[in-house]
Amino acid sequence: MRGTLRGEQYTQVDNHDPFAAPVWRSPVHRTPEPVIWLVQAVRLVFRLAWFLIRHPLPGLAAAVVAVTWAKAGWPGPAAVALAAIAALAGLRAWQPDRFTRWVTVPARSRWRWWCYRRHWHPVMTIAGLAAAYRGKVMLPELGKVTAGRCADRAAVRLVSGQSPDLLADRSANLAHGFGVISCRVRTGPPGSVVLELVRKDALAEPIGALAIPAVPDLRALPVGRREDGAVLTVRLHGTHLLIAGATGSGKGSWLWGLVRAMTPAMHAGLVKVHACDPKLMELAYGRGLFERSGSYAAGPEPIAALLEDDVKAMQERATRFAGRQRDHIPTAEDPFVVVLVDEVAFLTAYQADRKLRDRTLAALATLTTQGRAVGYSVVAALQDPRKEVLNIRNLFPDKIALRLDEPSQADLVLGDGARDRGAVCDEISADPATGAGVGFVRLEADPDPVRVRAAFVSDDDIRAMTAACAIPATAGAPALTGGEAA
Ligand SMILES: Nc1ncnc2c1ncn2[C@@H]1O[C@H](COP(=O)(O)OP(=O)(O)OP(=O)(O)O)[C@@H](O)[C@H]1O
Numbered sequence: 085m086r087g088t089l090r091g092e093q094y095t096q097v098d099n100h101d102p103f104a105a106p107v108w109r110s111p112v113h114r115t116p117e118p119v120i121w122l123v124q125a126v127r128l129v130f131r132l133a134w135f136l137i138r139h140p141l142p143g144l145a146a147a148v149v150a151v152t153w154a155k156a157g158w159p160g161p162a163a164v165a166l167a168a169i170a171a172l173a174g175l176r177a178w179q180p181d182r183f184t185r186w187v188t189v190p191a192r193s194r195w196r197w198w199c200y201r202r203h204w205h206p207v208m209t210i211a212g213l214a215a216a217y218r219g220k221v222m223l224p225e226l227g228k229v230t231a232g233r234c235a236d237r238a239a240v241r242l243v244s245g246q247s248p249d250l251l252a253d254r255s256a257n258l259a260h261g262f263g264v265i266s267c268r269v270r271t272g273p274p275g276s277v278v279l280e281l282v283r284k285d286a287l288a289e290p291i292g293a294l295a296i297p298a299v300p301d302l303r304a305l306p307v308g309r310r311e312d313g314a315v316l317t318v319r320l321h322g323t324h325l326l327i328a329g330a331t332g333s334g335k336g337s338w339l340w341g342l343v344r345a346m347t348p349a350m351h352a353g354l355v356k357v358h359a360c361d362p363k364l365m366e367l368a369y370g371r372g373l374f375e376r377s378g379s380y381a382a383g384p385e386p387i388a389a390l391l392e393d394d395v396k397a398m399q400e401r402a403t404r405f406a407g408r409q410r411d412h413i414p415t416a417e418d419p420f421v422v423v424l425v426d427e428v429a430f431l432t433a434y435q436a437d438r439k440l441r442d443r444t445l446a447a448l449a450t451l452t453t454q455g456r457a458v459g460y461s462v463v464a465a466l467q468d469p470r471k472e473v474l475n476i477r478n479l480f481p482d483k484i485a486l487r488l489d490e491p492s493q494a495d496l497v498l499g500d501g502a503r504d505r506g507a508v509c510d511e512i513s514a515d516p517a518t519g520a521g522v523g524f525v526r527l528e529a530d531p532d533p534v535r536v537r538a539a540f541v542s543d544d545d546i547r548a549m550t551a552a553c554a555i556p557a558t559a560g561a562p563a564l565t566g567g568e569a570a
C-alpha cells in the first residue's frame with residue numbers, strides 16, 4: 085500500500101461499490117487564465133529585450149521609422165532612408181577601409197551565414213555528420229561566419245563526442261555540398277572547429293617579385309603571399325628550411341625569393357650564401373652574386389668540399405663562442421651563413437659515388453644539428469620527401485610542401501595529419517601559371533597548414549640583383565634586425 089496520502093494529492097474516484105478496489109487519480113489544478121497571459125507576456129518582453137540587446141541596429145532602425153512615421157507620416161521614414169544612403173555613400177568615398185570593416189564585411193558575412201544555414205541540415209545529414217542520440221537527431225551547430233575576399237571562416241560547434249577529424253574526413257563532401265572550391269578544417273576551442281570554405285583561389289595569379297627590404301630581418305624575410313592576402317615571411321636565422329616539391333613545382337622561386345630578400349645584407353657582408361647547385365641550372369644564374377657574397381659549387385665533389393669547409397668554419401666559430409656568447413649576431417667577422425642546396429636528394433641518395441654521398445650527408449647532418457645557434461642555416465630543396473631519400477629530413481625544423489605527387493607525401497613533409505588539416509599538396513595545379521610556387525607551410529603561431537605562394541623571381545630580376553651587388557659596398561651598410569637566434 086502507498087505511504088501517507090494527502091487529500092490534495094490524491095482523490096478517490098467516486099465508486100458506490102463498497103467492495104471494489106480503490107482507484108486513485110491525481111487532482112487537476114486549473115491555472116487561472118490571467119496567470120497564463122501574464123507569464124506569456126513576461127516571456128515575450130524578455131525575448132524582445134534579448135533580441136534588442138543582441139541586435140541593437142534593427143531595433144534602433146525600427147524605432148526611428150516608427151517615431152518619424154508617427155511624427156511626419158511617410159516623408160519621415162523616406163527622409164531617414166535617404167540620409168542613411170547618403171551617409172553610407174559618404175563613408176565609402178572618404179573612408180573606404182572603415183566602410184569595408186563596418187558595412188561590407190558584416191553584410192557579406194551575414195549573407196554567407198544565411199547561404200550556409202540554408203543548406204546546413206541536408207549537407208550535414210548526407211555527409212554523415214548527423215548523430216542520433218536517444219531517438220533525436222543532433223547536428224553540428226553553425227556559429228559566426230566571417231566572410232573574406234576569397235574564403236569564409238565558419239565557426240562550428242561539434243555535437244558532444246564528435247572530433248575535428250570526423251569533419252576533416254568529410255571535407256570534400258562539405259565543399260561540394262556548400263558549392264565551394266575546398267573546405268579545410270581548422271583548430272578551434274575545445275568542442276568547436278572553424279571551417280575554412282574557399283570560394284575563389286586567391287593565389288591563382290602569379291605574384292611579381294617583391295620589393296627588396298632596405299633592412300632585411302633574417303627572422304622574417306618576405307618571399308610571397310598567404311591566402312588571406314598577407315605578406316608571407318620566412319625565418320632563416322636560428323633555423324633550417326626544407327622545401328619539398330615535385331619537378332616544376334616552383335622550388336626555384338622560393339630559393340631565389342630568400343636570396344632576394346637578403347641581398348642588401350649580402351651586399352653589406354653580413355650574410356654569406358654558399359650555393360650548391362648539382363643540377364647546374366637553378367642557382368647558376370646568380371653565380372656572380374654568390375661568388376661575391378659567399379661561394380658557388382656545382383659538381384658533387386666541389387659541393388662536398390664546400391660543405392666540409394662550412395662544417396670546419398662552423399665548429400671553429402662554435403669553439404670561439406663557447407662560454408662567451410650564447411646567440412649569434414651577424415657581423416662582418418661572423419656573418420650569417422646560408423647553405424643553399426638545390427636537389428639535395430641527388431647528393432644524398434642518387435649520386436653513384438658512395439663516398440661522396442656519405443661525405444655530403446655527414447656534412448649536412450653536422451650543419452643542421454650544430455649550426456643553428458652559431459649563425460649557420462641550411463636551406464635545402466628536393467623533389468621526393470621520403471626518408472630513404474633524405475634520412476635527415478627531421479633535422480629541418482621548418483618545412484614547406486609544394487605540389488607533391490602522392491596524397492601521403494604532405495604528411496611526410498609537414499607532419500602527421502597535415503593533409504587532413506587541409507595541406508592538399510597533391511591537388512595543387514601542375515599548370516605553372518596557377519600552381520608553381522604554391523604550397524603549404526606551418527606558421528609558428530598556427531598549428532594548421534596555411535596555403536601560400538612564392539613571388540616569382542624572374543631571370544631579369546636575378547640579373548638585376550647580381551648587377552646591384554656589383555656596386556661596391558658603401559659605408560652605410562644596413563644593420564640587421566632579428567639577429568638573435570631562437
Ligand atoms: N612562384 C612562381 N609563380 C609563377 N611561376 C613560377 C613560380 N615559380 C616557378 N614558376 C615557373 O614554374 C616553372 C618551374 O619552376 P622551377 O624550375 O622553379 O621548378 P622546380 O620545382 O625547381 O623544378 P625542378 O625540380 O625540376 O628543378 C618555371 O617555368 C617557372 O617559370
Ligand SMILES: [Mg+2]
Nearest residue numbers: 335336366426
Ligand atoms: Mg629546380
